[in-house]
Amino acid sequence: MKNIYTRVFRGGNGLASFVAVALLLLVVLPCSLDIFRLNLLGKYLTYAFVAVGLVMLWGKAGVLSLGQGVFFGLGGYCMAMFLKLEASDPVSTKIQSTPGIPDFMDWNQLTHLPAFWIPFKSLSFSLCAVILLPTLVAFIIGMAMFKRRVGGVYFAVITQALALILSMGIDSRQGYTGGRNGITDLKTLCGWDIRTHHAQYILYFVTCALLLGAILFSQWLLSGKVGKMLLAIRDREDRVRFSGYDVSMFKVAAFCFAAALSGIGGALFVLQVGFISPSLVGIVPSIEMVIFAAVGGRASLYGAVYGTLLVNTGKSLFSENFPQLWLFAMGGLFIGVVVLFPDGLAGLCDLARKKTGLAIKKLRAGSSSITAPEIAQTIVKGEES
Amino acid sequence: MMFAYTGAELWNIAVMQGFAGLSLFSVLLLMALGLAIIFGQMGVVNLAHGEFMALGAYTVYLCSTLVSNHAPALQPYYFVIAIFVAFLVAALVGLLVEWSLIRFLYKRPLDTLLATWGLSLIMQQSFRSIFGAREVTPTLPEWLMGSFKPTPSIDIPINGVFVMGLTLLLTFGVWFFMFRSRTGLHMRATVQNRAMSDAVGINTKLVDRFTFCLGCGIAGVAGAAFTTIGSTGPDSGSRYIVDTFLVVVLGGTASLLGTIASAFGIAQAQSISEFFLEGTMGKVAVLSGIVIVLMIRPKGLFPSKVRTHS
Structure with a gap:
């Protein structure tokens, strides 16, 4: 028990950072904000899952993925498919020409549910898919790329292409995916209305708890051998390889872990916001998620949370008050954080x-x-x- | 669906579709040439490359507006001059960017990627603030309009032919410069072995600056050429950036021939698949195909034979 404690908190220092984040998320913010703002904050915290994953992948292992939106989207779509099927029961969709299927399918002249939608009628399947589908995709891509020693900018460019492919693919198959509008009008989770204030409070705290758990688990991973290996790979990859370790498997593992976290984030996003669309999957959101991690400090797990909250709050303030300046500010942030404050x-x-x-x-x-x-x-x- | 056409119709479709493919080929190649120099030679990922193209296009638009307001007599000839102006403007901005930003990041390629993305956001918003959010089109000279018809049912637009000619010219120019000039020799030497190039007296920092500048200038020319086939908006550059990178990566980064071959292959695949598959699905199929090829051949189709120290 003591062993786990020292591994997770690295003595008193880590405990202080953890308590600070936990107090901020669980006490200070819920007490000082109304439910609308808190729900918005909960939405930002789902991006923090991606940022934490990026800290593990980019900050620790030195692999930059510009396609984390793919995994966020996959997790989100898995959750949204379940919720959409629940929302389109035959009674509430009886005005459609084919009752019982999601409304966008009916608009696109589909007369029965496509086969890949059917398993998503089950909650346990959907919850597993939220984690396993992104992990599987990341595993396949990671094996193909890292085994052949593709890394660095090539990996970044190819993951960016993946983000484009997925967002365009979803966009173009409207009957199967909801198209550009995405999957909307999600109402209940097993009969529990997720749109009420009460539900939003609960979902906010669930998100916080899972996020803190993810951070502690990452901290635990990093404090062991895996963490040391990742750092060694980041700093001197060839030496690690010459020492007889299989570098690619560590990178694949880090990529899968980051993907799984992003998937969880995506599912929580859907639960809190009530929709998902390809605009959350594409190139722009994927690269913005990198900047969340970079602002917080690319190698700092707690920094990822602060970075995400800060950038997103800044974004909503700017775009409410000075919409023209927002892109300048964002661009300046990208350049400034890279050139002046790399940490x-x-x-x-x-x-x-x-x-x-x-x-x-x-x-x-x-x-x-x-x-x-x-x-x-x-x-x-x-x-x- | 193919059986609904007669033989002659199929032939016409093949010719027109082939021409559309060639047109797309020249577009992709134009975009990729500048990037092949910056990314292929220097290893710098310039995500603002598309914005440099937009810069060239906006320069042509400015020239066109100036000419039609102050010297309408020059209308038929201005376009040729505007291409040179576009080159100069894009190259100068490139120089500024290299000096103020890129040179600090040569050792950190992943950070260059993020910084140039930031740059692209700033450039996009600048275009939007200066020229407005709506797309603009320069007034084209008469001789670029219209089309010519070798047979009554085949219709080949002149601006497409113009873009193709410009692409050929530019590709030849780049090849000549890289492989037949002293500066090109310095550039290739710096890429292969920086320390040794330094030792034999090549000013590698100057070479870096020049290379980046040249790549941006070529992007400017590409942008100028695009004004003949489409309008320019603040975000037109960013729409093509992924395609452009894939062309360069698929070709094998250090190979000019590879870039040409992959631009040709991607363009033909895309125009054929767009004909048979609806909407953007054709593009999705082509992009997925490229990614799969890259997973099997990560160094691209024409990998460099030179061993480099990394």
Whole structure:
């Protein structure tokens, strides 16, 4: 038990970060925001799943995927298919020419449910698919690419192409997928109305709990051998290979893990927002999810949560007040975070901690009576050294 | 569905469809040429490449507006000059971008990718603020309009032929420059072995800057050519960026011939599949095919034979 504790929290430091995030998500934000804003926040937190996955994949293993929206979308569509089938029971769709099938199928002259929709009548199948389908897709792609030592920018470009393929594919098969509008009008989960305020509160807390769980599990993975291997692969891949390890399998595993997390995020998105559409799958959302992780600090699990919340809050504030400036701000953010702060918020925190630590050390070494200007001076000196 | 046509009709369709494929081929090749230099030679992923094309297109639009407002007599000739202006403008902006952004990121290719995506967002919004969200079309000279008809039922547009000619010219120019000029030699030497090139007295930093600049300039020319076949909007560049990258990657990054071959293959596959499959499904099929080929042959169809130190 103690072993797990030290692995997950790495002593007191990790515990403090965890408690800070947990307090913010579970106490501070629910107490200070109305349900509309909280629901919006819950939506952002589903992106944080993707960001946490990217921290594992990109920050730790050094593999950048620009197609995480694919997995987010797959998870989301699996959930949405179940909810849509529940929402289109024969009674409520009796005005259609074929009752009992989703409305967009009826509009597209389909007369029976396509075969691949049928298993999604079962909740347990759908929940498994939310996790397993993205993992499977990631496994196939990962095996094909990493086994042949395709990495770096090639991997990024090809995953970006996948995001384009999936979003265009969904878009063009309207009768089977809902097309550009996506799957909408989702109402209940096993009879439980997910649109009420009460349900939105519960879903928000479920999202938070799962997110915190995902972070702790990732932390546990990283503190063991896997974490060390991933870092070693990121920093000197050929040396790891020469030491006799199968580098590609570690990369595949990291890719699958990131995909599974994204899938869970997508499913929670659907539950909270009530729809899914190809616009959440394509190139733009996929690359935006990378910037969430980059702003928080690409190698920091907790940073991913802060980064996601910060960028999305900024996005909604900007697009409400200065819509023309939003793209400039986003573009500047991409450039700034890469050129000036490659370690993101987490890097800034570390820097601040180091400086104040230095200052405090010097203060303790010095005399007991110190004035404010002297403290400032010590901090400045700490910056210089 | 194929049996509903007579033999002559099928032949006409094949000719027109083949021409559409050739037209798409020249478009893809034009886009990919600049990228083949920047990505293939330098290994820099420039996601703002499409915006450099849009920049070239907007430059032509500006030239056209200026000419029709101030010197209508020049109307038939301005387009040729506008192509050069588009090259210069795109190359200059490229120079600025290399100097202010790219040169700090040569050691971090994945970060270049994110930074140039940011750049593309900024350029898109700049276009939108300056030229408006609506698509614009420059006034084309008379000789670019219309079409010619070798037989009554075959219809070949002149602007398509023009784009094709320009593509041929530009491809030849790039080949000549890369393989027959001293600067091209320096560029290839820098790609193969940077340290050694430095040691024999090549200013590799200058070569980098020049290469990036040249690639952007070619993107500008591509954009200028596109104004003859379609209108330009703030986000027209970003629509093609993935296709362009796939052309270069599928061809094998360091090979000019590979880029040409893959542009040809993708264009023909796409125009044929678009004829038989409805809507965007044809494009989805082609893109999936490319990705599958790339999974089997990750270095592309024409991989470089040179071993490089990575």
